[in-house]
Amino acid sequence: xxxxxxxxxxxxxxxxxxxxxxxxxxxGNANGGYLLAIGARAMAIAAARPHxxxxxxxxxxxxxxxxxxxxxxxxxxxxRLTTVRATLLGEERPLIxxxxxxxxxxxxxxxxxxxxxPPDLPPPEECPRAEYDPARxxxxxxxxxxxxxxxxxxxxxxxxxPSGDPLxxxxxxxxxxxxxxxxGLLLATDAFPPTIFNANLPVAWTPTVELTAHVRSVPEPxxxxxxxxxxxxxxxxxxxxxxxxxxxxxxxxxSRQLALTPAG
Amino acid sequence: xxxxxxxxxxxxxxxxxxxxxxxxxxxGNANGGYLLAIGARAMAIAAARPHxxxxxxxxxxxxxxxxxxxxxxxxxxxxRLTTVRATLLGEERPLIxxxxxxxxxxxxxxxxxxxxxPPDLPPPEECPRAEYDPARxxxxxxxxxxxxxxxxxxxxxxxxxPSGDPLxxxxxxxxxxxxxxxxGLLLATDAFPPTIFNANLPVAWTPTVELTAHVRSVPEPxxxxxxxxxxxxxxxxxxxxxxxxxxxxxxxxxSRQLALTPAG
Numbered sequence: 001x002x003x004x005x006x007x008x009x010x011x012x013x014x015x016x017x018x019x020x021x022x023x024x025x026x027x028g029n030a031n032g033g034y035l036l037a038i039g040a041r042a043m044a045i046a047a048a049r050p051h052x053x054x055x056x057x058x059x060x061x062x063x064x065x066x067x068x069x070x071x072x073x074x075x076x077x078x079x080r081l082t083t084v085r086a087t088l089l090g091e092e093r094p095l096i097x098x099x100x101x102x103x104x105x106x107x108x109x110x111x112x113x114x115x116x117x118p119p120d121l122p123p124p125e126e127c128p129r130a131e132y133d134p135a136r137x138x139x140x141x142x143x144x145x146x147x148x149x150x151x152x153x154x155x156x157x158x159x160x161x162p163s164g165d166p167l168x169x170x171x172x173x174x175x176x177x178x179x180x181x182x183x184g185l186l187l188a189t190d191a192f193p194p195t196i197f198n199a200n201l202p203v204a205w206t207p208t209v210e211l212t213a214h215v216r217s218v219p220e221p222x223x224x225x226x227x228x229x230x231x232x233x234x235x236x237x238x239x240x241x242x243x244x245x246x247x248x249x250x251x252x253x254x255s256r257q258l259a260l261t262p263a264g
Numbered sequence: 265x266x267x268x269x270x271x272x273x274x275x276x277x278x279x280x281x282x283x284x285x286x287x288x289x290x291x292g293n294a295n296g297g298y299l300l301a302i303g304a305r306a307m308a309i310a311a312a313r314p315h316x317x318x319x320x321x322x323x324x325x326x327x328x329x330x331x332x333x334x335x336x337x338x339x340x341x342x343x344r345l346t347t348v349r350a351t352l353l354g355e356e357r358p359l360i361x362x363x364x365x366x367x368x369x370x371x372x373x374x375x376x377x378x379x380x381x382p383p384d385l386p387p388p389e390e391c392p393r394a395e396y397d398p399a400r401x402x403x404x405x406x407x408x409x410x411x412x413x414x415x416x417x418x419x420x421x422x423x424x425x426p427s428g429d430p431l432x433x434x435x436x437x438x439x440x441x442x443x444x445x446x447x448g449l450l451l452a453t454d455a456f457p458p459t460i461f462n463a464n465l466p467v468a469w470t471p472t473v474e475l476t477a478h479v480r481s482v483p484e485p486x487x488x489x490x491x492x493x494x495x496x497x498x499x500x501x502x503x504x505x506x507x508x509x510x511x512x513x514x515x516x517x518x519s520r521q522l523a524l525t526p527a528g
Contacts, residue, residue, distance in 0.1 A: 053501075054474040054522045056320040058347045058365055060340045075351065075361045076324045080524075081473065083322045083361055085349060087339065097339045097347055099363040101322055101473055108500030110525035111465045113430070116495045166377070201375045209345065209365055210318040212476045214522050217499050231379045232515050235480050236372030237317075239518060251496050254503055256520055258318045258478050260344075261374035 003145070003174050003184055007034070009042045015071035015089075016042045022065045026140035030063035032096075032208050032257075033190030034142070037183040039070060039088045039098045046072035047082035047102040051182050055100030056212040063088075063095045080108065105182075105218055118245035119169040119227040121151055127170060128155040130193065139193070146191055148172045157197040166195035166230035166238075171223045180219050180246075188224055189213045189242050189255035195230040196238065196261065206238060206259035213242075213255040222247030236261055267409070267438050267448055271298070273306045279335035279353075280306045286329045290404035294327035296360075296472050296521075297454030298406070301447040303334060303352045303362045310336035311346035311366040315446050319364030320476040327352075327359045344372065369446075369482055382509035383433040383491040385415055391434060392419040394457060403457070410455055412436045421461040430459035430494035430502075435487045444483050444510075452488055453477045453506050453519035459494040460502065460525065470502060470523035477506075477519040486511030500525055 006021040018041075024034040040052045072086040081101040088096045121127060127149035130139040139158070151169040156162065172188050174180055180188070194206045225245040230238050242255035270285040282305075288298040304316045336350040345365040352360045385391060391413035394403040403422070415433040420426065436452050438444055444452070458470045489509040494502050506519035 054322070056363060056474070056476060058318070058339070058363060060342070060347060075322070076358060078324070083324060085361065085363070094340055097349065097363060099320060099322060099349070099361060105499060108524070110500035110502075110527065111467060111497060112499075113463060113465060113497040114495065115430075166379075199377060201377060203375060210320070210476070210478075212320060212474070212520070214474075214501070214503060216496065216501060232480065232518065233375060233377040234515060235369060235376075236374035237478070237480060238374075239478060251498060254496065254520075256476070256518075260372070263374065 002178050003187065007037045007041055007183060009038065009045060011045045015069040018068050018070060020063050020065045020068055023141050024145055026142055027137045031142045031190060032059055032211060033187040035063050035088060035096050036211065037186040039086055039096060040100060040186055041183055042070040043072045043084040043086050043098060043100055044102050046074060047084050049082050049102035049104060051103060051105045052186065052215050053081060053101050053103050054212065054214050055098060056210060057096045057098050058210050059096050059208045061093045061095050063090060066091060105215065118225045118249055121169060121171060121225055124149045124171045124223060127151060128158065130158065142191065145175060146172055147175055148191060154198060162200050163198045164200050166199040168192050168195055168198065168228045170226055172226055173223045179221050180224060182215050182218060185215055185219060185244055185253040186213055188226065188244055189253060192226060192228050195228055195240050202263055203261045206261055209258045209260060211255060211257035213253055215253050217250050217252045219246040219252045220248045233261060266442050267451065271301045271305055271447060273302065273309060275309045279333040282332050282334060284327050284329045284332055287405050288409055290406055291401045295406045295454060296323055296475060297451040299327050299352060299360050300475065301450040303350055303360060304364060304450055305447055306334040307336045307348040307350050307362060307364055308366050310338060311348050313346050313366035313368060315367060315369045316450065316479050317345060317365050317367050318476065318478050319362065320474060322361045322474050323472045324361060325357045325359050327354060330355060369479065382489045382513055385433060385435060385489055388413045388435045388487060391415060392422065394422065406455065409439060410436055411439055412455060418462060426464050427462045428464050430463040432456050432459055432462065432492045434490055436490055437487045443485050444488060446479050446482060449479055449483060449508055449517040450477055452490065452508055453517060456490060456492050459492050459504050465497065466527055467525045470525055473522045473524060475519060475521035477517055479517050481514050481516045483510040483516045484512040497525060
């Protein structure tokens with residue numbers, strides 16, 4: 001099933017309806033970026049604006065395959081941006097709470113100054129692919145829905161020898177040449193393995209409290225180059241900062257999530 | 265008026281009430297961090313949790329001195345965290361929309377690994393103070409409510425010679441030895457002059473679309489060391505990343521805001 005279909009929203013009813021599809025999960029729980037993409041699609045429809053500019057999700061309960069509802073509410077429809085909130089509801093409980101501002105990225109202009117570069121990566125065919133391991137559950141089923149290739153230096157945790165540095169760089173694209181749209185960027189902000197896997201710390205998983213994504217440009221077709229890094233693991237929490245660059249070498253999205261670091 | 269009093273929330277009524285005090289403004293508009301602090305206080309009361317862990321504000325309309333109302337709604341009260349949304353309403357319109365998760369930072373534990381250092385600053389007495397200039401409006405009135413000292417290398421824009429680098433480092437504390445609490449950290453995430461002032465670009469102001477703050481620890485008494493920087497000015501927008509460190513050398517908050525960069 002394509003990403004577009006797996007995140008489709010039926011806006012002919014109120015509340016809107018959608019379906020968590022099978023296979024976009026990590027050990028049974030729908031991926032956070034996948035849920036964010038569904039929610040943001042619903043919010044963009046409600047706002048009648050094509051692009052999420054900044055969207056924040058707080059993660060409340062794990063999502064399982066099946067029907068969900070979304071009730072976007074317009075907070076303010078401004079000249080450039082429309083601010084919307086929404087709850088993504090599973091059958092029994094809220095899954096994520098969302099707040100975002102939506103607009104048309106092509107209509108916003110200003111000067112350019114960029115003090116950063118896309119991550120330096122070997123070509124995709126020289127980067128190990130994280131492939132779904134149904135027996136262990138890691139890499140998770142989500143890896144069957146994407147084509148995700150890790151920088152060889154950052155992929156060693158796959159073989160049991162973490163790099164020691166909470167950093168993951170790599171390529172990602174949707175499968176079957178499906179174009180990556182702005183909602184695909186939201187998926188990609190949470191699609192890489194957790195940086196903690198390279199950190200050599202007694203933490204088995206890092207449940208996301210909150211994720212904010214800024215979409216800075218509509219991506220050109222092709223692979224995304226991504227960099228996810230963590231500088232502060234402290235106080236029972238860590239941030240994970242993401243940069244997503246498109247095939248034209250432009251930053252297309254930035255993300256930051258706050259996750260808990262329970263002893264594993 | 266103390267910060268505590270200027271951000272006090274009356275929770276005996278529903279919706280809660282508060283007052284935007286005089287003097288916490290930038291050319292007449294209440295500072296974004298100040299409004300965030302009022303909103304987060306109201307949300308923490310509603311959640312019955314002492315600390316904002318992650319809180320996001322979308323800025324809708326400028327706030328002027330006078331009465332406001334806040335209607336925090338509990339989205340989910342979990343074991344560790346309570347997620348709350350709220351609208352901060354002025355007399356005629358919504359000012360900011362808020363979403364956050366609240367908890368007790370002292371009860372969250374995990375391993376520590378920090379790959380960063382507080383900014384290297386000369387002592388406060390060797391750092392120029394940004395002082396309110398009532399005639400020009402810049403530095404703004406807010407600077408009378410804080411004691412904010414800039415790294416000499418980053419303060420040159422005050423004299424009309426920007427450094428060329430969108431970076432601002434410095435010290436900040438509340439006035440009259442008022443202790444900096446977790447809500448003061450929220451104020452501090454937006455209290456420094458915009459990084460664009462050092463960028464040598466034709467942008468006169470950078471209205472905030474969205475600001476997310478992660479409070480990572482309760483600050484120890486004393487000065488905060490802060491670092492605000494921007495790497496991506498593109499597509500009519502820029503991010504501004506903040507790090508706030510307390511007097512014990514611990515990161516106490518991280519922030520990122522997305523702002524527009526209209527031609528000035």
